[in-house]
Amino acid sequence: xxxxxxxxxxxxxxxxxxxxxxxxxxxxxxxxxxxxxxxxxxxxxxxxxxxxxxxxxxxxxxxxxxxxxxxxxxxxxxxxxxxxxxxxxxxxxxxxxxxxxxxxxxxxxxxxxxxxxxxxxxxxxxxxxxxxxxxxxxxxxxxxxxxxxxxxxxxxxxxxxxxxxxxxxxxxxxxxxxxxxxxxxxxxxxxxxxxxxxxxxxxxxxxxxxxxxxxxxxxxxxxxxxxxxxxxxxxxxxxxxxxxxxxxxxxxxxxxxxxxxxxxxxxxxxxxxxxxxxxxxxxxxxxxxxxxxxxxxxxxxxxxxxxxxxxxxxxxxxxxxxxxxxxxxxxxxxxxxxxxxxxxxxxxxxxxxxxxxxxxxxxxxxxxxxxxxxxxxxxxxxxxxxxxxxxxxxxxxxxxxxxxxxxxxxxxxxx
Numbered sequence: 001x002x003x004x005x006x007x008x009x010x011x012x013x014x015x016x017x018x019x020x021x022x023x024x025x026x027x028x029x030x031x032x033x034x035x036x037x038x039x040x041x042x043x044x045x046x047x048x049x050x051x052x053x054x055x056x057x058x059x060x061x062x063x064x065x066x067x068x069x070x071x072x073x074x075x076x077x078x079x080x081x082x083x084x085x086x087x088x089x090x091x092x093x094x095x096x097x098x099x100x101x102x103x104x105x106x107x108x109x110x111x112x113x114x115x116x117x118x119x120x121x122x123x124x125x126x127x128x129x130x131x132x133x134x135x136x137x138x139x140x141x142x143x144x145x146x147x148x149x150x151x152x153x154x155x156x157x158x159x160x161x162x163x164x165x166x167x168x169x170x171x172x173x174x175x176x177x178x179x180x181x182x183x184x185x186x187x188x189x190x191x192x193x194x195x196x197x198x199x200x201x202x203x204x205x206x207x208x209x210x211x212x213x214x215x216x217x218x219x220x221x222x223x224x225x226x227x228x229x230x231x232x233x234x235x236x237x238x239x240x241x242x243x244x245x246x247x248x249x250x251x252x253x254x255x256x257x258x259x260x261x262x263x264x265x266x267x268x269x270x271x272x273x274x275x276x277x278x279x280x281x282x283x284x285x286x287x288x289x290x291x292x293x294x295x296x297x298x299x300x301x302x303x304x305x306x307x308x309x310x311x312x313x314x315x316x317x318x319x320x321x322x323x324x325x326x327x328x329x330x331x332x333x334x335x336x337x338x339x340x341x342x343x344x345x346x347x348x349x350x351x352x353x354x355x356x357x358x359x360x361x362x363x364x365x366x367x368x369x370x371x372x373x374x375x376x377x378x379x380x381x382x383x384x385x386x387x388x389x390x391x392x393x394x395x396x397x398x399x400x401x402x403x404x405x406x407x408x409x410x411x412x413x414x415x
Contacts, residue, residue: 031070038063054093058106061086080115091127098276100131101316118155125151126160129167134279136319138174138356145171162191162200169207176358178214185211199240202231206244218254225251242271242280282311282320289327301331322351326364333371345371362388366405373412382412
């Protein structure tokens with residue numbers, strides 16, 4: 001046996017013995033061990049400062065939760081309160097660190113605790129909604145954000161209500177529900193009139209700009225986004241600013257202001273790089289891929305879309321991975337690689353049709369159906385096109401898709 005394998009075997013046996021010794025402890029003794037660990041770690045981390053406390057909050061919450069199993073009812077209730085406080089910190093830290101799946105787990109645990117207040121429930125709902133959006137679970141987020149809006153209104157949490165309404169606008173845009181986006185964005189802008197130059201005001205302007213973009217009113221969109229960006233610069237809120245700059249750069253490009261658009265998108269990219277925002281980096285790289293594809297610069301488009309897929313993977317966003325796979329399939333088809341294009345479209349459709357069944361998935365379904373038809377697979381193409389048409393028309397942002405769908409329906413005799 002080599003030295004490496006011998007050491008591995010020793011460590012494995014040691015871990016097995018340690019786990020067996022732990023499991024053989026009576027529940028009360030195990031509880032005591034976790035309480036001891038919790039007390040010592042809290043004391044040490046208190047001296048290390050708030051940053052270290054945030055980093056290790058999830059670990060401390062685990063000790064507080066496990067310690068409850070063998071504790072007396074009174075002491076278990078005390079430990080529950082400690083766990084709740086630690087979970088609040090852990091959920092916010094995970095969300096701020098772009099670990100949204102982890103943030104969702106912490107938020108759901110908060111809702112399980114009997115000691116959690118209605119405000120705790122409202123905040124944990126908000127964390128879950130944001131997490132669902134970032135990882136691409138927009139369908140799941142619809143009901144969650146509706147519950148969040150209702151709860152915030154019931155407990156008179158005005159700040160929470162404004163956040164929930166903004167989240168509802170983002171979800172509506174992604175799912176292509178433009179009536180909902182128009183209604184919610186107008187409602188949100190009305191509610192923030194008494195809060196000028198605040199984060200809520202900037203978010204309301206961004207939400208309204210999204211609706212104008214759908215209407216192809218790019219001038220009105222830019223007119224909302226420019227003051228929103230100025231507000232966020234004054235607030236020194238780079239996290240929100242990067243998203244506003246991304247939309248503003250796209251609006252400037254749509255208005256033909258190419259130099260301004262390029263500079264704005266570059267500024268957004270620099271902010272994302274500084275903050276490790278892989279989600280928005282994937283959006284930026286995907287935009288680059290689309291522009292390069294439209295310009296028929298296929299090598300540049302392929303390079304950009306691969307970067308988008310990598311960043312979407314880091315962000316754990318099935319929605320962005322699906323979008324990027326769809327664009328890459330278009331690129332590969334243009335390069336003559338029909339086999340790989342077909343594989344990628346299949347993967348993209350599988351990701352998008354369940355989590356984000358709106359304009360984005362419609363585009364992928366129609367393009368894939370057209371690809372299958374040209375490859376002689378008319379039965380499969382008809383099935384996909386029927387699915388796409390059942391979802392409705394796409395937004396004007398996706399030029400040509402509705403026309404392609406109508407043309408394809410005629411070729412497939414779908415009427």
